[in-house]
Amino acid sequence: MLWSSGVRRVDYRVLRNYVEGIEVKELKLKREVFSQVVLKRYVKVVIELGGSKVNLGLWLYVGEERDHIIVPKSYCSCKYFTINVVAERKATTCPHILGQRIAEEEGLHRVITVDIDCLKKILAEAFSYGVSPTLRKLLATQARNSPYGPA
Numbered sequence: 001m002l003w004s005s006g007v008r009r010v011d012y013r014v015l016r017n018y019v020e021g022i023e024v025k026e027l028k029l030k031r032e033v034f035s036q037v038v039l040k041r042y043v044k045v046v047i048e049l050g051g052s053k054v055n056l057g058l059w060l061y062v063g064e065e066r067d068h069i070i071v072p073k074s075y076c077s078c079k080y081f082t083i084n085v086v087a088e089r090k091a092t093t094c095p096h097i098l099g100q101r102i103a104e105e106e107g108l109h110r111v112i113t114v115d116i117d118c119l120k121k122i123l124a125e126a127f128s129y130g131v132s133p134t135l136r137k138l139l140a141t142q143a144r145n146s147p148y149g150p151a
Helices: 012-021 024-028 031-038 079-087 095-106 116-129 133-145
Strands: 042-049 052-062 067-071 110-114
Touching (some): 052 133, 067 116, 110 133
Antiparallel strands (some): 052 067
């Protein structure tokens, strides 16, 4: 199905069913996916609003060169997802979405709590520049202040 702009529409039900249908132990065998999970490159975002914490279901992937925004089982801001999943339909999903699932189920992720302004800044940096210095600084500060050392 084409939008009026000529861009194909992604059937998110297919994507969600595919991601949910894969066993985590099977995903762990995908070395390129699991190695990034073990390094705790996945970050769950929690927002602080009016004194309470809200889980938006938004995740971030902190890569060596680029940061990506992930909506579990639905969207990733990486080029692979845009080209191979959305535009050319060569793949059902990207490695980041699969990695996020493992990270969540295995507890191999970090959590940051930010206010809405900080989240806006992180998202703007990631979309505009490919990396978010604000996110990386926040994670580094969090690691230094942890009683268990770096995450």
